Amino acid sequence: MEGMRVLLVDDHSLVRAGIRALLGSIAGVAGIEEASSGRQAVELAATMQPDLVLMDIAMDDMDGLAATRTIAAAHPHIKVVILSMHDTGDFFEQALRCGARGYLLKDAAVAELEMAIAAVMRGDVYLSPAVSRHLVGNMLARPPEDERAASVLTPRQTEILELIGSGLGTKEIARRLDLSVKTVEAHRAQIMERLGVRDIANLLLEAARRGLITLGKRSTTLDAPR
Incomplete structure (x- = not known):
């Protein structure tokens, strides 16, 4: 800074x-x-x-x-x-x-x-x-627009989305899943495309609204797309 x-x-x-x-x-x-x-x-x-x-x-x-x-x-x-x-x-x-x-x-x-x-x-x-x-x-108080929302994501993408929702950054997710950073970024881009959002802030909102993630009570810090 x-x-x-x-x-x-x-x-x-x-x-x-x-x-x-x-x-x-x-x-x-x-x-x-x-x-x-x-x-x-x-x-x-x-x-x-x-x-x-x-x-x-x-x-x-x-x-x-x-x-x-x-x-x-x-x-x-x-x-x-x-x-x-x-x-x-x-x-x-x-x-x-x-x-x-x-x-x-x-x-x-x-x-x-x-x-x-x-x-x-x-x-x-x-x-x-x-x-x-x-x-x-x-977000969770609103009824989901599509009850089949989870089906648009692969099991791996769902796993990555849940880790994003827990506050982990790209490097941490890559280490935890034994993937490369580029692979995690590629999955994240696909998740955003499938949920119809363009940035991490709206990914957080949309995923929570659809019930795909449940955020914890601690501070939430998310990587921005590079």
Whole structure:
């Protein structure tokens, strides 16, 4: 994370000041800019080109979800982490579908903030334990669209999907199954194609919704496709 530039977005100046102080204690943060609205965040993201955006949701002018969608579409290399008070599954799902790479609640510990930043900067998706519980509960509460969903995957793909759902990365899965990393990546690509998703965040959502995986209560960190 050396030399990381961060854009901090929140409409409360005191909140920004507090988070800014926390960021100052994290190694590798080289510069911090602030925005007080989603629209201002979109403008600063285009000119500043930060490595990371910490985004609130409830803001005037343009909310954080709309801003995240715009930034992710225009600048896919910029990692957006939602840092919000909203703790309902609908917000988590929307954030991931808008392109966020992580979601933390504002009462998260400093160590978790640092862990989330490290995860998304290496290309993973980070969901805090509270987020995982709400998100999976919300997904599993919906009736599956296709009760035969599991049949679209081979036994090996189902096994790999379950390991992804447990939070293991590609290298860990390869070691556990005695496969090459390329083989695991190929299976993962096929799983995503068969479930009709394009990224790991939506794979997590779709697999949980269909009942193909059950995520644990610990933090979930997933490799992003390379």
